Amino acid sequence: MSATGVSKSIANDRKIEVDSTVITNHKTEIKGKRISYSATTGTQPVWNDEGEAIASxxxxxxxxxxxxxxxxxxxxxxxxxxxxxxxxxMHVAYTGPRILNIDDEGYPVQPYGVQTNPYSILDVADIVFVNPVNTGYSRVLPNKNGEMPSKDAQQKMFFGVNADITYLAEWLNTFVTRNERWTSPKYLIGESYGTTRVSGLALELQNRQWMYLNGVVLVSPTEIGIEREGPVESANRLPYFAATAWHHKKLPDDLQSKDLYEVLTEVEDFALNRYLPALAKGAYIGETEKNVTIKKVARYSGLSEKAVRQSNMDISNAFFWKELLRDEGKTIGRLDSRYLGIDEKESGDRPDYWAELTSWLHSFTPAINHYLSAELAYKTDLKYNMFGPVRPWDRSNNNSGENLRLAMAQNPYLNVLVQSGYYDGATNYFDAKYTMWQLDPSGKMKSRLSFKGYRSGHMMYLRREDLRLSNQDLREFINKTLPKEGQPAQYSR
Incomplete structure (x- = not known):
């Protein structure tokens, strides 16, 4: 056979199995107790209205x-x-039974691989980790004529806020049915854009699949369709700036000597009650108020008064990541501002790269590839897409936050937990609080909404202490939201 023929043969075989399972059995120790569990790795089809498999x-x-x-x-x-x-x-760093080999602060160490997660929530709940189309080993399938759908057709089927929610709800219905889990209490957990996904799924599952949930967990949430533009968006950054400056010891001595939580309580009050109104006044703010505001913003952000004034009191994230440690020749991470980077030039208004992401890919990529193959016995020549080709992504008609509110209103069992890291600059924790506050403007469901913050970044569970805390918060949330036997899902007068 010619070299060309061999190459073609290998390429033709490099495709996803449409429907498959591999089951392995394991033991582990969680919170000091031995448990046995099975791990099923596999593929399950996505079908269109004609019953044809269009993705797996x-x-x-x-x-x-x-x-x-x-x-x-x-x-x-x-x-x-x-x-x-x-x-x-979240699979190999947060809730699963095996987690990355990393140090206690979340930095990569060699040899790469996985270790036991002694805090996994597998002791109280079973978990399925789902890879949407074109992520992990998930792929679009050719049609019955062997032809791949066009890029436009794929976007309409999979790559947009509402398309994503629609096909995933159908997929979950099949998964729950196949695995006989209809009577189980059910929870959704999503991280970052995954919070948009699970917020929309909460209502889609109820209204189109007739599947009712006990809880939705929003980890490092996006805006989920709840707008916070202009002065609100700008003012909401300040508590995150303060947390980061405190971590890097850039605050004045009187603030630096306080605990982080004490500092943030003070900064949050200023951001809501002083900074936001000052920004809203724009060019028509009085000179005295402007000067007082600039001094306070500089005090809480760790930046100079000159930098705050030159930014018209509105400091962008990118500028902050470049400016805070500029004199030390370092930049700070976007998703986790504890991470440091170095740029070609100290000048400029944004970092050259994201120090935290390159650090994470160091450890995650080899770990997941090794783990799935060596420990879970899933063998394939497909590339595991850490980030897959899904763009352009249709973000129109994003009503996921309102859909989550409506799902909660319709379902008295449904509770929401928000988890955020104080050093996350991409989806900052104060934005997460703001989103939670705006989720139910009536305040009638406040008792079913809760927030937990951690001294780390976007993936707060990478820090060992926060891995323990965040899993325990999940465990308590699950146990708290399981209704007592015979307790009806109803509102009382």
Missing amino acids: LFYTYYQRTDVKNKSKRPLVMSFNGGPGSASVW
Whole structure:
């Protein structure tokens, strides 16, 4: 056979199995207790209205095998974001039974690989990690004539806020049916853009699949369709700036000597009650108020008064990441501002690269590829897409936040937990609080909304102490939102 023929043969075989499962059995220790579990890695089709398979999604499903009554056991359905990101991040760093080999602050160490996660929520819930189309090993399929859909056709089917929600809800219906989980209490957890995804899925599952949830967890949430532009967006950055400046010891001594939470309480009050109104006045702010505001913003952000004034009191994230440690010749990370980078030039108004992302890809990429093949026995020549080709992404008609509110109103069992890292500059924690505040303007469902913050970044679980805390917060959220036997889903007068 010619070299060309060999090359063609290999390429033709490099494709996803449309429907497959591989099951392995394991033991681990969580919170000091030994448990047995199975791991199912596989693919499950996405069908169109004519019943034709148009894509296949790769997933990993963990079940405790030492629990007899599966009907009462919670099921957590986990999604990451991007859009275009695989499920790898929360899978092998947060809730799953195996996590990255990293140091206690989340930095990569060699040899790359995985270790036991002693804090995994697998003790209280089964978990399925889902990779949307073109992420992980998930792929679009050719039609019955062997032809791939056009780029426009693929976008309409998969790559947009509402298309994504629609096909994933159908996929979850099939998954729950195949695995006999209809009677189980169900939870969605999403990270970053995954919060838009699970917020929309909450209502889509209720109204189109008749599947009702007990909880939705928003990890490092996006705006989920709740607008916060102009002065609100600008003012909301300041508490994040203060947290980052505190971490890097750039605040005045009296603030630096306080605990982070004490500092943030003070800065949040200023941001809402002084900074936001000052920004709203724009060019018509009085000179005295402007000078007082500039001094306060400089005090809380760790920047100079000159830099704040030259920014018209409106400091962009990119400028902050470049400016805070400029005199030290360092930049700070976008998704986690504890990470440091070095640029070609100290001048400029934004970093050359994101120090935290390159650090994470160091450890995540080899770990997930090794783990799936060596420990979970899933063999394929497909490339695992850490970030897959899904753009352009249709962001129109994003009503996911309103859909989550409506799902909560319709379902008295449904609760929401928000988790954020204080050093996350991409989806900052104060924006997350603001989103939670605006989610239910009536205030009638406040008791079913909760927020937890952590001393780390976008993936707060990379820091060992926050891995423990955040999993425990999930565990408590799940246990708290399981209704007592016979407790009806109804509102009382």
